[in-house]
Amino acid sequence: MITVRGLTKFFGDTPVLNGIDLDIEQGEIIVVIGPSGTGKSTLLRCINMLESPDQGHITLGGHHVDFDRVSNDDRLALRRKTAFVFQNYALFANKNALENVAERLIVVDGWPKAKAHARAGELLDRVGLNDKHTAYPAALSGGQQQRVGIARAMAANSDLILFDEPTSALDPEWVDEVLSVMKQLARERQTMLVVTHEMQFARDVADRVIFMSGGNIVEQGPPEALFSAPKDPRTRSFLRKVLGPQAASSE
Amino acid sequence: MQILDFGYMAELFPYLLGKLPITLGMASAGMLCALVLASGLAIVRVVQPPLVNGAAKLFISFFRGTPLLVQLFLFYYGLPQLIESLVKIDGVTATILGLTLHFSAYMAESIRAAIVGIDRSQTEAALSIGMTQSQLMRRIVLPQATRIAVPTLMNYFIDMIKSTSLAFTLGVTELMGATQKEASSSFLYFEAFLTVAVIYWVVVELLSRLQKLMERKLNKAYQR
Ligand SMILES: Nc1ncnc2c1ncn2[C@@H]1O[C@H](COP(=O)(O)OP(=O)(O)OP(=O)(O)O)[C@@H](O)[C@H]1O
Numbered sequence: 001m002i003t004v005r006g007l008t009k010f011f012g013d014t015p016v017l018n019g020i021d022l023d024i025e026q027g028e029i030i031v032v033i034g035p036s037g038t039g040k041s042t043l044l045r046c047i048n049m050l051e052s053p054d055q056g057h058i059t060l061g062g063h064h065v066d067f068d069r070v071s072n073d074d075r076l077a078l079r080r081k082t083a084f085v086f087q088n089y090a091l092f093a094n095k096n097a098l099e100n101v102a103e104r105l106i107v108v109d110g111w112p113k114a115k116a117h118a119r120a121g122e123l124l125d126r127v128g129l130n131d132k133h134t135a136y137p138a139a140l141s142g143g144q145q146q147r148v149g150i151a152r153a154m155a156a157n158s159d160l161i162l163f164d165e166p167t168s169a170l171d172p173e174w175v176d177e178v179l180s181v182m183k184q185l186a187r188e189r190q191t192m193l194v195v196t197h198e199m200q201f202a203r204d205v206a207d208r209v210i211f212m213s214g215g216n217i218v219e220q221g222p223p224e225a226l227f228s229a230p231k232d233p234r235t236r237s238f239l240r241k242v243l244g245p246q247a248a249s250s251e
Numbered sequence: 252m253q254i255l256d257f258g259y260m261a262e263l264f265p266y267l268l269g270k271l272p273i274t275l276g277m278a279s280a281g282m283l284c285a286l287v288l289a290s291g292l293a294i295v296r297v298v299q300p301p302l303v304n305g306a307a308k309l310f311i312s313f314f315r316g317t318p319l320l321v322q323l324f325l326f327y328y329g330l331p332q333l334i335e336s337l338v339k340i341d342g343v344t345a346t347i348l349g350l351t352l353h354f355s356a357y358m359a360e361s362i363r364a365a366i367v368g369i370d371r372s373q374t375e376a377a378l379s380i381g382m383t384q385s386q387l388m389r390r391i392v393l394p395q396a397t398r399i400a401v402p403t404l405m406n407y408f409i410d411m412i413k414s415t416s417l418a419f420t421l422g423v424t425e426l427m428g429a430t431q432k433e434a435s436s437s438f439l440y441f442e443a444f445l446t447v448a449v450i451y452w453v454v455v456e457l458l459s460r461l462q463k464l465m466e467r468k469l470n471k472a473y474q475r
């Protein structure tokens with residue numbers, strides 16, 4: 001179980017996260033939705049320590065970190081227990097698909113190269129890239145790059161994989177192949193925290209949907225409940241916008 | 252009466268070629284040392300650790316802001332006056348030292364630009380999988396930055412080869428020094444300096460070709 005308490009983040013004087021509390025069960029699939037600029041990415045980036053939170057604390061994989069006093073070791077520990085899938089894939093341009101996935105195993109976990117490459121190969125096969133092991137990112141489509149990005153995140157055997165709008169930068173034709181890889185991961189009960197605008201994915205896969213607005217968690221619950229009977233007016237208005245008027249009320 | 256003494260030039264040519272190793276040796280040594288120093292300076296300028304950053308800025312500003320010849324004289328004539336053990340600093344050492352410091356200041360800026368040019372998302376990806384700053388520099392950023400910086404660095408190497416000619420003012424008998432001596436005993440100045448000019452020209456031309464080849468190869472890297 002992962003516990004986040006009172007996570008607070010300012011950019012300058014502007015509060016972006018106002019004391020987020022979040023519990024994540026092992027194997028739980030959570031989807032985060034909400035309007036632009038409400039701090040969804042910042043929440044994920046704070047858990048991964050790509051941003052430094054100002055207050056609060058987190059317990060993850062037996063490691064407790066107080067955001068008031070974060071040591072370098074805490075930062076590395078949190079990053080090594082989580083994995084991040086970026087909107088723009090962020091693959092290492094100087095490494096081929098296999099090396100991108102194996103990098104962490106070699107550098108962080110100290111695996112011998114041959115073993116790391118063998119494992120990376122298995123992961124690439126699992127995301128359907130059997131024939132692309134030695135391709136560089138520049139030679140891959142967006143969908144293929146993002147699948148390498150997911151394989152890279154899987155390599156860590158993380159307590160939690162964070163997805164920040166993994167399909168938003170993709171041409172529509174590549175969205176499905178990425179979503180289906182994520183669905184497969186969900187079936188294997190990999191703990192996931194996913195920011196996405198793909199509402200169908202949320203309905204099909206999420207155990208829980210979190211609606212964020214203005215740096216707060218406004219409402220959360222199982223997808224059926226949240227989509228069919230949103231309680232907060234902000235949730236209703238957001239869902240009306242993304243689903244159309246009838247979809248938010250009916251079903 | 253003939254305009255040029257070709258016979259003299261033909262005689263001088265192989266003799267001067269014999270001095271080419273000194274010229275290229277000083278330039279190569281200077282380049283190697285400058286690469287190391289410039290990489291260090293560039294990383295300091297990117298990471299900006301408080302005190303060291305100021306020192307690096309001052310260093311770069313000074314060695315870019317003063318003529319190489321002045322720097323060479325400072326090391327060769329000036330330093331021994333300050334530090335006893337340097338009394339025997341020879342012309343070759345002083346030249347290599349001068350080339351290193353002078354060119355590292357320029358090269359640091361192009362390496363810095365290349366590092367900054369690597370998009371930030373790759374750095375974040377490296378951090379996100381738990382790499383340390385130095386691991387991500389070594390394994391992700393520097394290899395890509397090198398590729399971007401190589402053509403510019405080659406230009407500096409070419410510039411450095413030509414700059415070794417200043418070593419003759421410190422009494423080093425490299426290409427230029429040797430030519431100067433020959434010319435003042437034969438009085439055939441035009442022939443002598445034309446010969447040495449051709450030698451520099453051919454060397455630089457060969458390196459420019461090499462540079463183009465490398466560029467083409469580097470552009471193809473990471474593509475398939
Ligand atoms: N590095 C930064 N410096 C200053 N402000 C920032 C920075 N990153 C984000 N912000 C601001 O913080 C707020 C939350 O941003 P965040 O990216 O977390 O929103 P989001 O919910 O992910 O939005 P989107 O759906 O557009 O991705 C926004 O107002 C944004 O402008």
Ligand SMILES: [Mg+2]
Pocket residue numbers: 040041042164165
């Ligand atoms: Mg975002």
